[in-house]
Amino acid sequence: MKFSKRLDQLPAYPFVEISRVIARKRAEGADVVTFGIGDPDIPTPSPIIDRLARASRDPANHRYPETDGLPQVREAIAAWYKTRFGVDHLDPASETLPLIGAKEGIGHAAFCFLDPGDVALVPDPAYPVYDAGTLFAGADSHHMPLTQENGWLPDLSAVPAEVAKRAKVLWLNYPNNPTGAVAGAGYYRQAIDFARQHDVALLHDAAYSEVVYDGYKALSFMEIDGAKDVGIEFHSLSKCFNMTGWRFGSVVGNADMIQALFKIKSNLDSGIPQAIQEMAIEALTGPQNHIDENNAIYQSRRDRVMDALIHIGLRVEAPKAALYLWARVPEGYTSASFTAQLLDDTDIVVTPGSSYGAGGEGYIRLSLTTPDEMVDKGIQRLRSWRIPPPKE
Numbered sequence: 567m568k569f570s571k572r573l574d575q576l577p578a579y580p581f582v583e584i585s586r587v588i589a590r591k592r593a594e595g596a597d598v599v600t601f602g603i604g605d606p607d608i609p610t611p612s613p614i615i616d617r618l619a620r621a622s623r624d625p626a627n628h629r630y631p632e633t634d635g636l637p638q639v640r641e642a643i644a645a646w647y648k649t650r651f652g653v654d655h656l657d658p659a660s661e662t663l664p665l666i667g668a669k670e671g672i673g674h675a676a677f678c679f680l681d682p683g684d685v686a687l688v689p690d691p692a693y694p695v696y697d698a699g700t701l702f703a704g705a706d707s708h709h710m711p712l713t714q715e716n717g718w719l720p721d722l723s724a725v726p727a728e729v730a731k732r733a734k735v736l737w738l739n740y741p742n743n744p745t746g747a748v749a750g751a752g753y754y755r756q757a758i759d760f761a762r763q764h765d766v767a768l769l770h771d772a773a774y775s776e777v778v779y780d781g782y783k784a785l786s787f788m789e790i791d792g793a794k795d796v797g798i799e800f801h802s803l804s805k806c807f808n809m810t811g812w813r814f815g816s817v818v819g820n821a822d823m824i825q826a827l828f829k830i831k832s833n834l835d836s837g838i839p840q841a842i843q844e845m846a847i848e849a850l851t852g853p854q855n856h857i858d859e860n861n862a863i864y865q866s867r868r869d870r871v872m873d874a875l876i877h878i879g880l881r882v883e884a885p886k887a888a889l890y891l892w893a894r895v896p897e898g899y900t901s902a903s904f905t906a907q908l909l910d911d912t913d914i915v916v917t918p919g920s921s922y923g924a925g926g927e928g929y930i931r932l933s934l935t936t937p938d939e940m941v942d943k944g945i946q947r948l949r950s951w952r953i954p955p956p957k958e
C-alpha cells in the first residue's frame with residue numbers, strides 16, 4: 567500500500583496514545599487515575615438533553631442538515647455573543663457558522679489560507695490541531711515560544727521579518743490550553759495591529775472562555791475594535807456546556823473568512839445533525855447557571871491537586887482559566903520520563919508537556935475533568951509518593 571508523505575509527517579494524536587496506555591494498564595488490572603484529556607466528567611445539563619429527546623423524534627431532523635446550519639442556530643450564536651460579551655455586531659447569516667466541534671473548524675481553516683510554502687504562526691506549546699491543519703495544507707509552522715517570562719503570550723515582535731512576510735495565519739488561544747494563561751485587551755490590540763501590518767488572518771480559539779476561576783471573566787477577541795477586519799474566533803460548547811460528546815462548535819467574525827471556511831466545509835461535510843443543533847440553541851439561549859456551578863467544582867479540584875503537586879516538590883501556579891494545571895517537572899526529568907515514572911509508581915496518568923510541542927518540554931499537564939472520588943484517590947497517591955532520583 568502506498569500512503570501519502572503527509573501521513574508519515576503527521577505525528578500520532580497525543581490522546582490516542584494516552585488512551586492506549588490507559589487501556590493497557592487497566593487490562594493489566596491497574597486502578598488507573600487519569601488526569602489526561604480535558605473531557606468534562608459532569609453530565610450535559612438536563613434541559614439540553616430534554617431538547618435532544620424532543621428534537622430526535624421530529625422527522626425533519628432525520629434528513630441531511632445544511633452545512634451552514636439552521637438559521638435559528640446562527641441567531642443563537644450571535645445572541646450568545648451579545649449577552650455574554652456585549653458583542654452586538656455579528657450578522658448571524660454572514661458572520662457566524664456552526665462547526666462539528668471547534669476541532670473540525672480549526673483543522674479545516676488551514677485550507678482557507680495556506681498553500682505550500684506559506685507560513686502559519688503557531689504558539690508553542692499549543693493545541694496540536696493548529697500544526698496538523700498547517701501540515702495538511704502543505705505549509706510550514708513557525709513556532710512562537712510561550713514561556714512563563716512572557717506570560718505565555720507569544721512575543722510578536724520576535725517573529726523575524728522574513729517569516730512575517732510569508733505568514734498567512736496567526737493562531738492564538740486564550741484562555742490557553744495547555745498553560746491556563748489568559749490574554750487582556752492590550753495583547754489582542756497588539757495582535758490585531760500585527761495582523762493588519764503583515765496581512766495575516768488572526769484565528770483566535772476561545773474554546774475555554776467560560777471555564778474561569780477566582781471571579782475572572784475572559785474576553786472575546788471580538789470585543790476588540792478591528793477584530794472583525796482581520797480575524798475570526800472559534801468557540802465550542804464542549805468544555806463550557808459539558809458537551810464534548812455531542813460535537814458542536816462555532817466560528818464568528820470576518821464574513822469573507824467565514825465564507826471561505828463554509829466553502830471548504832460544504833465540500834467535505836454535511837453539517838451538524840439537526841437535533842444536536844437544537845441542543846446548541848437550548849445551551850446558548852437557556853439558563854447558564856451550570857457554568858458557575860461547574861467552575862466551582864473545577865476550582866476546588868484545581869486547589870486540591872495543586873496543593874498535592876506542591877507537596878511533592880513540583881512548581882505550579884494557579885491558572886485563572888481553562889481546565890488544566892501546568893506543572894514544572896523536577897530537575898533531571900523530561901516531560902516524558904516524569905510522566906512514565908509517575909505512571910509506573912502510582913498508576914496516575916498525566917499528559918507530557920512535550921505533546922504540545924517542543925516548548926512544552928519540562929512540564930506536565932493535569933486535567934481537572936477527573937471525577938472527585940478519582941481526584942481524591944490521585945491526591946492520596948501523590949502525597950504518599952517519593953519522587954525517585956532521575957535515571958542517568
Ligand SMILES: Cc1ncc(COP(=O)(O)O)c(C=O)c1O
Binds near residue numbers: 693743801803804
Ligand atoms: C484549545 C482547544 N481548542 C479546541 C478544542 C476542541 O474543541 P471541540 O471539542 O469543540 O472540538 C480543544 C479540545 O481539547 C482545545 O483544547
